[in-house]
Amino acid sequence: MSITGLEVEVERDDGFETEEMTLNMGPQHPSTHGVLRFVIKADGEVMRKATPDVGYLHRSIEKIAEKVGYASFMPYTDRVDYVAAMPCNQGWAMVTERLAGIEVPRRGEFCRVIATELNRIASHLLAVGSMAMDIGAYTPFTHALRERELINELLQELCGSRLTFNYMRIGGCAWDLPPRFGEKAIEYLDHLEPIIDEYNALISFNKIYVERLASVAVISREEAIDYNLVGPNLRGSGVKYDVRRDEPYSVYPEIDFDIPVGTGEAGIVGDSYDRYMVRIREMKECCKIIRQCLSKMEPGPVIAKVPRNLKPKPGEAYVRVESARGDMGWYCVSDGSTAPYRLKIRTGSFAAMSAIEHVSRGLMIADLVALIASLDIVAPEVDR
C-alpha cells in the first residue's frame, strides 16, 4: 500500500469542512513492539481506521524448515517468538514426536514444563512492563525487567543462553537440570510472589492507569472466538480456555493450577484492563506449577533415543501448545524424508494483529498504543 500522506478526504460534518489525517505509525516507533506499521486515518485524535501493514520481519522460516530438516530446525523455532522461546521449542518437538511416534521420558517432560513456565513468567513480566511504559509510567518497566533479569540468569544456568534457548530436542531436553537448580528456582519464586503484589500496588490499581485501560478496546466473547484470539487475549474476554487444561499435553494433567479469566472488574468484560490483569494473575499460577513440578520430579533420563537422521513416516500432525501469547498451532506434513514437506506455524499474535483493524475504530491514538500492548503482539510471531 503506498501512502504518500497527501491523500485527504473532505467530509462535511454539520456543514463544517473537515479533513481526515493520514498518519503513519511507521516501522520505527518507540512503542510498537517490534517492526510493525500502522496506517492511521484519524479525525483529530479519534481514529477512523488503523490498518496494519505487516511483513517487515518475514524471514520465511516455514520454507527454511523444508530445507534444514527436523533436528536442525530447533534453533529457528526460538526466533519465531523470541520473547517466549521455550514453548516454541516444545511445539516443534511435540509435532515431530507425534509424526515419528517418539515418547519423551517423564523427567524430560518435567524439565520441559519447568523451563516453559519460567519463560512464561519472563514473557509476562516483559509484557506488563512494556504496557506500563506505553501508558507512560516508566518505573514499573524497570522493576519488571529487574525480575526478568533473575529468570534470565536461571535459564542461562540451565541452557546457556538468555533469550533464544534452543533447550529442547526432539525426544526430550538437551541437558538435565543443573545441580541446586531446584533450590534456586524456589528461592526465586519466594522472592517473586510478594513482588507481584508490590507491582500491583504500584501500577495495577493506580487510578490513572485504570482510567486509561478500563472499557477501552473491548473485544467481546464472540468477536474473540471469531477472530481466533487465543491465550490471555481470549481469557480476558471471558472464555475460560487454556490448552494446558482443556487439551492437555506433557505432564499438565498431573498438575493442579487455576486459569484466571477476565471478569470486567474495572469496566466491561474484554477490555484492555482485563487482558492485563489476566497476565498478572497467570504469573502467580506459573509459580504454583513450577513448585509442583519440582516436587514431583524423579531421577531418570531426559531424552529418548532418537535416530540421528530422523525420518518420520509420511503423514501429518497438528499440535497446539500454550505459549505465553496463546496457543500456537504447529501443522507439519511429512513425506518420509529428513525434512518436513510443509510446516505451518499459526501464532496468537497473527490473529491479534488481524483483529486490530476492526477493534480500533473510534479509539483515540493514545488508545491504539494501549491496545497493541494489551494484545501483547510481538512482530516475529506475526511475520515468521
Next chain:
Amino acid sequence: MQEFVDGLIASGALPAGMPTWLLYAAAMLVFGSLVIFVFALLVAGVTSWIERRVWGRMQSRVGPNRVGPQGALQWLADGIKNLLKEDIIPTAADSKLFRLAPYVVVAGFAASFVVVPFASKWIIADLNIGILYLTAVTALVVIGILMAGWASNNKWSLLGGIRSAAQIVSYEIPAGLSLFPAVLLAGTLSMQGIIREQGWAPWDWYAFHNPFAFVAFVIFFVSALAEGNRTPFDLPEAETELVAGFMTEYSGMRSLMFFLAEWGNLYVIGAVVTTLYLGGWQIPHVTDSVILTQVLQLGVFFLKAYFWVFVAMWVRATLPRVRVDQLMVVCWKYLVPIAFINLAGTAVTMVVLHEVPVLALPLRLGITAVALAIVVAFFRRVRYQLRRARPELYLSPVI
C-alpha cells in the same frame, strides 16, 4: 533592586553623585544577567542531572555516574555535545518559524525570572502586578510550542503541538483561579508584597491559613505541572506515542533549548508555589547584617522551591500519563469548579475572620497540625514499606 541600590548608596559602597536611574538600570541588568546566565542555566542543567539520578534510583537503577564525581558534570557534557551537533532542518519545514520556535519558548521562560523573588531586596523588578505578569508571560510558551509543531511539517509534531496548546491554555484557568486566594489574603499582586504579608512560621503561611487556601495550593501545584508539560500531563512529549511530540524534528542545540525551558520552568513553578503559599524567603530575625540576611533568605527560598522540583520528579517517576480527553475532563469538570469554590470560600473566610478575629490563629494552627499529620503518616508508611522490602536476590551462576 531599587531598595538594594539605595541601601548601597546610603552605606557608601556606591558613589552618590551618579544619576540614580542609571544605577538602577545597571543594577537590574547586572542582576538579571546573573540570574539568567548563572542561576537559571545552571539550575536547569543541574536539575537535569538530579532528575536522571533521582529517576534512576526510583527505578532501581543507577543513572549517570561517569562524567565527573557521581555524574555531576553530565549536563555539561550533554550541553557541549548538543552544541557540536549538526543542525538539521527538514527541507519541507517552514524554516523561519522552525528556527524561531525554540527562542520564543526560552524567551517566555526567561522573562518569568523578572519577578522571581530571591530575597527581600534581590528581585530584578518588583512589579506591582507581579503575579499577573508571570501568568501572562508563561503563556508565551504556547505560541512557541504551536510554532514548533506546525513548522516541523510532521503530522506527529502537529498533534503534539496542538495537544500542548490545548492543555496549557486549559490549565491556565485553574492555575489563575488558584492563585487568587493568596492575592485576596495579601491584598496585593506584587510578589514581594505577598511574601511580606506572610510570616516565617508554618502557621503564618497562606497554605495553612484556611482549608480553602490549602486546597487552592494543591490545585495550583497540579495545574502548574500541567502547564509545564510534566507527567502525568506530558502528552505533548509522550515518547511512546508521538516520538517526542512537537520536539521530534529538532536536533542539537535547538532541542536542548526546549529541555532547558522545561527544566528551568520546574524551578519557576516551585518558586511561585513557595512565594504564594509557603512564605517565600521569610526567616526569623537572626542577624543585623543586611548581606547575611539576604543570603539566608536566598538559601531558604531556594530550598523550599527546589523541594517542589523534587516532588515534580517524584510524581513523574511514579504516575502514568493521562489521556487527552481525560485531561480536559479533569481540568474543566473538576479543577475549575473546585478552584471557584476555593476563591469564594477564601473570601467568605476573610469576612468571617474580620468579624471574629479570635478564630484566626486556632484555624491556622489546626490546619498546620492536619498537614503535619499527613506528612508524619506518609513517613510512617515509608518506614513500613522499607521494613517489608525484600533484598534483591543475586543468583550466582554455576560457571
Next chain:
Amino acid sequence: MNSAEIVDRLRARFGDKIGDFDDKAGDPFVYVQPDAIDEVCGHLKNDEALAFDALSNLSGVDHPKTSTIQVVYHLYSYRHRHMIVLKVSANREDPVIRTVAGVWRAANWHEREVFDLLGVRFEGHPDLRRLLMPEDWVGHPLRKDFVEPEEYHGIKTSRESPIHGIKTSHESPTK
C-alpha cells in the same frame, strides 16, 4: 462428537460435495469441493450440534507431483470441544477456492497469506492482496518450484561468501 459422525452429518446434508474421508491418519480429515467450502463451513459453524466457532488453522500445501494445491482447515469448537480437519484440493495451474472469510473473520488474514505465498485465489474475499511479501513482489515463494529472483529493486539477493575475500598468509583448508 468424533470425526466420523461429523462427516456422516455433512454427507447427509451436502451429498457429493463431500469427498473421501481418511480415517487412518492421526487427525482424520475429509475432502470438500472447492466451490462448496463456504457453505459447508457455514453449516459447520451455525449448526447447534456441531458449533465450530473457531478456525484454528488454515494453511496451504503445495503438491507439484499431483499438480494440486491443498488448503487444510482445522476447525475447533469451544462449546463442544471437538475438532475436524477439512481439505480442499485445487488445480495447481489456476487455483480458485471459495472464501470462508464471511464465516470466520479469522480466515481473512490466513487466506491473504495463502494467496501471497502460494498463489491461491479466494473467490469472494473482501480484500485479497499480499500480506507478508512487498506489494510488488513477483511469484509465490512457498511453491516448490519457486526460484528466487536475482535482484529486487536493484538489490542483489545473493552475494559471495565473505570467506572467499579473506587473504591469509598461508593456505587455508576452506579455500
